[in-house]
Amino acid sequence: MLRIELTADDLLRSRFALSPLFELNGLLRVLSGLSRHRLPSGLAARSRPVYRRLLAETDLAAVQALQWPRGGASFLVPPPASLAQSWDDELAALRAVPLDEARKDIAHCLRERPTDDPAVLAVLRADDVCERLAATLDRAWRELLAAEWLRLRAICERDVVHRAGLLGRAGWAAAFEDLHKHVRWHEGALELSRPGRGEVIRADGQGLLLVPSVFVWPAVAVHTDDPWPRALVYPARGTAALWQSAPVGPGALGDLLGPSRARVLTALDEPASTTQLAHALGLAVGAVGDHLAVLRRAGLADRARSGRSVLYRRTALGDALRAGAESTPLP
Known part of the structure; x- marks a missing residue:
């Protein structure tokens, strides 16, 4: 010790x-x-x-x-x-x-x-x-x-x-x-x-x-x-997720939201800025911003200012949607 x-x-x-x-x-x-x-x-x-x-x-x-x-x-x-x-x-x-x-x-x-x-x-x-x-x-x-x-x-x-x-x-x-x-x-x-x-x-x-x-x-x-x-x-x-897992296919969530938007929603396990999400997912900052705007209008994500940054996070509805998609059995 x-x-x-x-x-x-x-x-x-x-x-x-x-x-x-x-x-x-x-x-x-x-x-x-x-x-x-x-x-x-x-x-x-x-x-x-x-x-x-x-x-x-x-x-x-x-x-x-x-x-x-x-x-x-x-x-x-x-x-x-x-x-x-x-x-x-x-x-x-x-x-x-x-x-x-x-x-x-x-x-x-x-x-x-x-x-x-x-x-x-x-x-x-x-x-x-x-x-x-x-x-x-x-x-x-x-x-x-x-x-x-x-x-x-x-x-x-x-x-x-x-x-x-x-x-x-x-x-x-x-x-x-x-x-x-x-x-x-x-x-x-x-x-x-x-x-x-x-x-x-x-x-x-x-x-x-x-x-x-x-x-x-x-x-x-x-x-x-x-x-x-x-x-x-x-x-x-x-x-751990980066090291242990291969990229996960979008599945039902991707079918519903589109693959890239599903990845953005899934990545919001912790609050993150648009730039951080873009770097983490390998997407353009503008594309991530567009996806976040759609997710906010749908009530799946929300945002709050932290210092100079604006951080996005999933709402309770977004959490439920992601959890439901993960629990859906494969055909």
């Missing part, structure tokens, strides 16, 4: 952030075999040949040498600052890592997972190691994940919208409630069930960084070492 103790001041400083670099790192771990997590079949089929080519053409083997099954180089994934974190922000933070800090981390990684590959060691011992690794990761991002990022980011953002609503209505205990099946809020601390001896860590007034992730699914990750603050990386809501 791991306990992360949080004072009232820590809760005031707790916040959410997104990390494109953490997501790329998660994908690379799966493709390398270091992670036993699997990928959706379509993403796996597209990614594996690209990954093999990058290993042959870039310094990606040096990046992967800094990973092992239960850990990896901290400097490779600097802590994200906010929900607005961009890929360029991530690269700038990696390039700014002091050389002595990077070398200390590299030495630790090579003790965990030794290598005698001369090409890999030449990269890791170079004075411009951070620049070389950043350039390699930049190419991996552009060829492996950039095209998927808007859709995956939308999933993470919707998770934050959901938890922000819980936080506003019932406080942090409610926002923490379903982060992960192995995580619970208990007596002033987040408790994480895991093998081994009990451990207690404190946030020390820095608060807790909460990072929704797609590629951490179905596990959860805790960061307690520098340069990260105390951080919990957890599966964003909606990830």
Whole structure:
């Protein structure tokens, strides 16, 4: 059992952030075999040949040498600052890592997972190691994940919208409630069930960084070492359906509403903006807006403003229609 103790001041400083670099790192771990997590079949089929080519053409083997099954180089994934974190922000933070800090981390990684590959060691011992690794990761991002990022980011953002609503209505205990099946809020601390001896860590007034992730699914990750603050990386809501299920045919609901409109209604399990739905479903923003307008006129969806965003959600009638369609037996 791991306990992360949080004072009232820590809760005031707790916040959410997104990390494109953490997501790329998660994908690379799966493709390398270091992670036993699997990928959706379509993403796996597209990614594996690209990954093999990058290993042959870039310094990606040096990046992967800094990973092992239960850990990896901290400097490779600097802590994200906010929900607005961009890929360029991530690269700038990696390039700014002091050389002595990077070398200390590299030495630790090579003790965990030794290598005698001369090409890999030449990269890791170079004075411009951070620049070389950043350039390699930049190419991996552009060829492996950039095209998927808007859709995956939308999933993470919707998770934050959901938890922000819980936080506003019932406080942090409610926002923490379903982060992960192995995580619970208990007596002033987040408790994480895991093998081994009990451990207690404190946030020390820095608060807790909460990072929704797609590629951490179905596990959860805790960061307690520098340069990260105390951080919990957890599966964003909606990830399990993305990973476990093939695209579901529209069935009777699609026959009634049309396939695309049925997909929009089905996607409103959690409140979402027009842009988030467009990214998640791979549809044009204008088309999603038209579908939402029809669903609102039919009483199947409603909307409310949240800050600068307008969020849509299913009405009770929409919930009943979707539930009825799901329960209809196949002929």
